[in-house]
Amino acid sequence: MTALDTFYDVASSVMLIAGALLSVAAGIGLLRFPDALSRMHAATKPQIFGLILILAAIALDQHTVGTVASLLVVLVFQMLTAPVSAHMIGRAGYRNGDLRRDLLVVDELEEAVEHATDEIEGSDDVDTSLLPVGSAGALAVELGRVEPSSGDGGAGDGGAGGPGDGESAEGTADDDMLDDAEGDESAGGSDSRR
Structure with a gap:
């Protein structure tokens, strides 16, 4: 095992753990935050960054073009759908009154x-x-x-x-x-x- 392989293993392990922690934080935020707008942020921001870290860890570990191409497709679709779903959840929460106006800075x-x-x-x-x-x-x-x-x-x-x-x-x-x-x-x- 070369020094470069060791670096890849350590880097992918760190990214995998950080991505998993961010995904857990997103799940906890969905359960704990008080309104739809706050939960929307918890569902999208740390979840997407956690996914990026996990996909990067897999790419570092596998080193194949096919795997990296597949991971890029997953990443692109997640990055396209997460903002749209967050926007729709936010609008629905706003329409239904599921928001705390005291938490809004700008409306x-x-x-x-x-x-x-x-x-x-x-x-x-x-x-x-x-x-x-x-x-x-x-x-x-x-x-x-x-x-x-x-x-x-x-x-x-x-x-x-x-x-x-x-x-x-x-x-x-x-x-x-x-x-x-x-x-x-x-x-x-x-x-x-x-």
Whole structure:
């Protein structure tokens, strides 16, 4: 056994133990932290760093290209999915009120919801049923700060068939563009739906 092999063994052992400790800390944080936002941090930050250390320990121990390539795939998928899941957990916790406001230092979402509430309440022609899912305006409606409305012919609805009938002006333009594209496609004789 060479000095380099000994170094690899010691380094991989240290990384494996550190990664395991971080993963245990993430598990303990999930059980002990008081609200969804705190638990979200415990579930993602130490868990990902612990996983990186464990994968690096395996890569140092194995020394094969196939193993390292497989470990990189695992790492990439974890690093892509963990932030998305943490974001979704945070939004769901915020919507359900599973947070302790006394622990928040900055609440940027609250500022966005207040701004959207002011804009919606200040305008008579906003159809809240057309707000994008997950937007601050939709969250304001969901939290009960704005009364939901629908495009059933209220004031300023644009007449029959207009934007007030459950369709936005952008949706109508998109439909026109789709009709134009279908017309161009069938004129060229390359319609793939036949």
